[in-house]
Amino acid sequence: MKAKVYVTLKPGVLDPQGKAIHHSVELLGFENIRDLRQGKYFEIAFDAELPEADARQAAENIAGNVLANPVIEDYRVEIVS
């Protein structure tokens, strides 16, 4: 049982690192890119016997309390078995 957690900056929060990456990507020759934002990705491996609902709840808890700062970031949890 694995949880994938995606942490992204809230819309409207300035992302200077994303902007710098965007600029580099353009220098590489890629055009037509409207925006590029940086986020974080986490994988949490739970014990195999943990029920999916419990794993989801735990992952949501971890994401909301540790992985993301709710002042500036949103998160999304996916469970894969």
Next chain:
Amino acid sequence: MKFGVIVFPGSNCDHDAYHVLSKHVGQPVDFVWHKQTDLSGYDALVVPGGFSYGDYLRAGALARFSPVMNAVKDFAASGKFVFGVCNGFQILCEAGLLPGALMRNKNLHFVCKHVNIRVENGSTPYTSELETGEVLSIPIAHAEGNYVCDDATYAELESNNQIIFRYCDANGAITEAANPNGARSNIAGICNAAGNVLGMMPHPERACEELLGSNDGRDIFRSLTKAIAEK
């Protein structure tokens, strides 16, 4: 009167704070290791600058879970003084003791230089020895000092006079050019609603001796000492 300087793995301004408190403020001070949970002997705590936990995840994010932090929350709730500088400010925001968050500097650079900050509220426990509008020269040294908060939080900070310092030019004008990191409304330091918890990005403990280019930071520590004595 006794000060405690909290030491996390990766703190690196703890000795500067200790030096200033013992030598210039002239008060007893202890280092408080982050695993300590009894803070009953202290009147004020400094959460110092540095790179606690290597700034992993987000600056200050992991220090929040150190055993000492629950005690720090109780300490602050009891009305005692908690003073966060630089990484200490980031930790206090992450811990929810101060509103908002500190993000990567707008220009992405680690900025290390003397800046001017204007005292926005000279009647707090940390600024009583200063005048509102006074300009201080204090160094900054950070890559994540870009203060952000939502509009509701900002309005609350403004109306409660919780914005204590703003980046300014040498004449005290709040300008875009004087903002070193993109912080909202040039915010360099804020306090909580009760006024006993202060966080600021500039390092007053590095500005207490003429030899170091400025002693403007001393009055902040003097104010705090006076506030403790009067309590």
